[in-house]
Amino acid sequence: MSPEAVAAGGLAVLTGVAVFALASTVFEYHSSNHDEAVYLQQAAMLLEGKLELAAGDLVGAFRPWFFVEDGGTLYPKYAPVPAAMYAISMALFGEPRVTLAAIAAANTGLVYILGAAVADRRVGLVAAALFACSPMAFVTSATFLPYAPTTLCNLVFAVAYLRGVRTGGYRWGAVAGLAIGIAFFARPYTAVLFALPFVAHAAYTALACLADEGYWPLPTTARRQLLTALCGLCFVLVTLCYNARLTGDPLTFPYAAFAPLDGPGFGYRRILDHAIEYTPGVAVRANGFAVWYLLSRWVVAGLLGAGLALGGIAVVVRAWQREGDSLVDPTAGLLVAAVVPSVVLGNVPFWGNYNLLATLSDPTDGLVSQFGPFYHFDLLAPVAVFAAVALVVGWRRLSSRLAAHGPVSPRRLALSGLLVSVLVLAGTSAVLAATPVDRNAAYAEKYDTAYGPVEAADFENDLVFVPTPYGEWQAHPFQVLRNDPGFDGPVVYALDRDPAEDFAVIDAYPDRSLHRYTYRGEWSADASEHVLPRLESLSVRRAAAFDAEAVVGVPDRVDRAHVRLTTQGGGPVEYTVDDPDTELTVPWSLDGNNASLDEAAGAVALDETDLVVVTVTLVQPDGSTLTYRQEATVRADGDAVEVVWPPERTVCRLTTACGREGTYLPDHPGEHLGGVSFRVSLDPE
Incomplete structure (x- = not known):
């Protein structure tokens, strides 16, 4: 194993440890993005072999955030792939944060491999370091959200596809197809945007070899691309079957069953009580701000890292034009570079980017201020790779020129310059990351206070009524207060609603000790506004x-x-x-x-x-x-x-x-x- 691979492995482990530490401290009670509870509830369901929650007549008292109500059953609007990843570490270690650490480490390692495929191992090592230092990679990877897990699948696809192109191996084609198929199952639109450049390349090369070599027997390249397509389509079929199982229609995704007007497109967009007229003008403006915030605040070293990435792309384009640069593989470089416009332009019709920005021109407001524009998470890897290309190529050329005027070894000078550059970029990224970490830490303090009485309680056979500050949803905002999938754990949480519905819950659990979780104050999205909580024992008296x-x-x-x-x-x-x-x-x-x-x-x-x-x-x-x-x-x-x-x-x-x-x-x-x-x-x- 090469020294670079060993170093990359060590870096991946350190990244995983850092993400685990952040997830266990700042995000101990999860974040202000309440989607986390959806995935954790879904993970618990999968461990019990359930795709739905059977709530029966009590469905209104037990409905979790972002779950679709269908008669007496409930199912999440999200696909189960990220939740299945979290369920693995829940089953093995009793701690889903292990999955967060593993995904962060794996993504860092995959960026190393991707950088090595575009150029060489040194570029791969620098790229891995730059990816790990990206504020969005660090912060968002520490939450139970689907963006880092989906990027993991997309990176496996990219690495396997490029290996297949280079070696001609069928197994790499199969791995690529399975990986992008799983990514499609997890987040279809995200997977399609990432895969588009590779799909175009696959179609072009397959048709070219068919034109050159004939249709029978099927040429090797065409067979490998066909294998990739078939493996990917297997999971497309799984996705459609999953849709049919839950929604009754293979073409109706659960998120569409929850909010039919929440998908990509222009015009009237709506989810629950939030709606806008999403025009192309609004879309371009919102996505312009999202990309600007990404490049200036959330990639490694902000605008400095983004500038280096542009320089790296220029190196790739020059290598492709000259066809003589021994460092860069033009095909791999152009495919990875093409992911950038695909993701940026493809996100324009998706109004989720508008919703990230509470105030479009204010990067300190809304979810973007805490997690970054996470629908663009797939751009972190290309930025890191091309910034690494620019650094390595730049220092090689600069060191060669400097060495011509002195006794210093070009190799030693290049390594020293690279190390200093990476440290400077990492330090700049640490400064950028400090602010969102502090913002999230403020929420951690708020949640720590709010959950105090519940954390101190010793539940064995209890029923707790919880308030509904954001409407009749469980785990919105109280993500920690989740039920076991069978509604039969040591404690059952029910929404505190009208008398008839509360008595229905009490009748369903006649032998449990009753409590009311309440608080003094107004619950709001402002981290500085705390409440004074109370867990009050209740009884039902009859006379x-x-x-x-x-x-x-x-x-x-x-x-x-x-x-x-x-x-x-x-x-x-x-x-x-x-x-x-x-x-x-x-x-x-x-x-x-x-x-x-x-x-x-x-x-x-x-x-x-x-x-x-x-x-x-x-x-x-x-x-x-x-x-x-x-x-x-x-x-x-x-x-x-x-x-x-x-x-x-x-x-x-x-x-x-x-x-x-x-x-x-x-x-x-x-x-x-x-x-x-x-x-x-x-x-x-």
């Missing part, structure tokens, strides 16, 4: 009737209190208390038919499942208000009533309903105004 009581603290300068009881469909029942003391006691009651506000001598009829809301609004002379609000989920059958206890409690200023921004936290009195306290009780009659 013929209950006497309830709320005791609230009354701050200074309150001259009256307005007490009110409502249900989802009835009320209000209310009364006013003038000049309340420092505490105000509000008695109310429940039976199998009604909810009553005792002091008002009034009652509201209960539906079969209902939400009883009792509010106490304290009013100051200037009109300022403070409202204590409790919401109790109940179920009544005429003879008895069931109550989920304790109720959700909030304390709101200037409004009677403020959601989780006003969640009452008895363990954090400093979060509330002086004099604020909120005690509740419920006793059977």
Whole structure:
């Protein structure tokens, strides 16, 4: 084994270790891109031999982010290839991040081989180092997203194809076909864009040899290209079968079943509640910014690395024109170079690049600020290879000229220059990578705080209701709170929805300990906005009737209190208390038919499942208000009533309903105004 190959192997291992470390620290609770939970949920499903989740009547309470609902079943919008890769290390090591490290290491090694195929091993080694130092390769490879895994398949395809061209070996043709077929299964559009230059070359060379050698017997080159095509088409067939299995139509991909207007193309584009008119003008502008951000911030050394890559492409073009450069293989170089326009132009009709940019002209906003323009991930390898070509060729020529004027060895001078150049580029890349790593680290701090009570809990046979700040989706945003594929793990997470749906979940898990995960504050995409979390134990109490009581603290300068009881469909029942003391006691009651506000001598009829809301609004002379609000989920059958206890409690200023921004936290009195306290009780009659 050559010294360069040994060094490349060591570099690949170091890359894998670095990515594993980043994934285990900054991305310990995953990133702000909630697609990660989709792939991890899918990986867990594959380990149990499942392509779908059978949620039955509880499908609404258990629907994960980006899963398609089909009757009582759920399936992910994404193909299972990346998830299968993650599942391997989950099965072998119990840690899916091992796959992230392995993919990062493999991609680095493949860039070495690709660089060696374009030029020589020294170029390959430098290319591997430059790829590993690319900020997007480092950051995005540490997340459970499909871009690095798909690039792995694409690079295997490119390396095997070029080996096949050089050696004429059929096995390399087969490997190339299988690799690009798997890439197609993973991300069809990405695979097609990467493969287009190679497909064009394969068709051209096959037709040329047929014209020169005849159609029978089939010439060697044509047979190898046909083998590549057949192996690739095998996985195209697998993809179509997978589509038919899940969506019922081989030509309808799961992502199209989830959002039919989310695919490539111009015009009206839509996914969920987000839609735009994606015109060619918008497309060119958005992709122009995406490519600019890639070249200036996310490839190795930014614009310096991009400039070197342009120089390397010029070296390849000159070698092709002169047909005499012993360093560069023009065919391999041109094919790899052609990937660049294929990916750049092919991404223009894909509106996902627009969605990466929260503000088109601001690289510090949106997903692009944390992960880079990851739909262009396949460009990192060509940039690294051609930057390496420019460095090696440039230093060889410069060292030869300098050596002519002194005793220094050209080889030693070239090696020294290369080493210094790589170190400078790596240092520049480290500076570029520091900012997105810091941005993601801020999210890690936010998630660490948010998951604190759940991490501290010792679940054995529990059911936890979780909030829905972004709509009725699991793992969006709480990616760590995922269910086992059978909804039967030590803890089951259910969305906290309306009373009927919550009671349906409770009935399905009658022997589990109940909890409510909640928080004080507003959950937002801003990493600096933290919440104060709480995991609250719940119980379902049943009796013929209950006497309830709320005791609230009354701050200074309150001259009256307005007490009110409502249900989802009835009320209000209310009364006013003038000049309340420092505490105000509000008695109310429940039976199998009604909810009553005792002091008002009034009652509201209960539906079969209902939400009883009792509010106490304290009013100051200037009109300022403070409202204590409790919401109790109940179920009544005429003879008895069931109550989920304790109720959700909030304390709101200037409004009677403020959601989780006003969640009452008895363990954090400093979060509330002086004099604020909120005690509740419920006793059977």
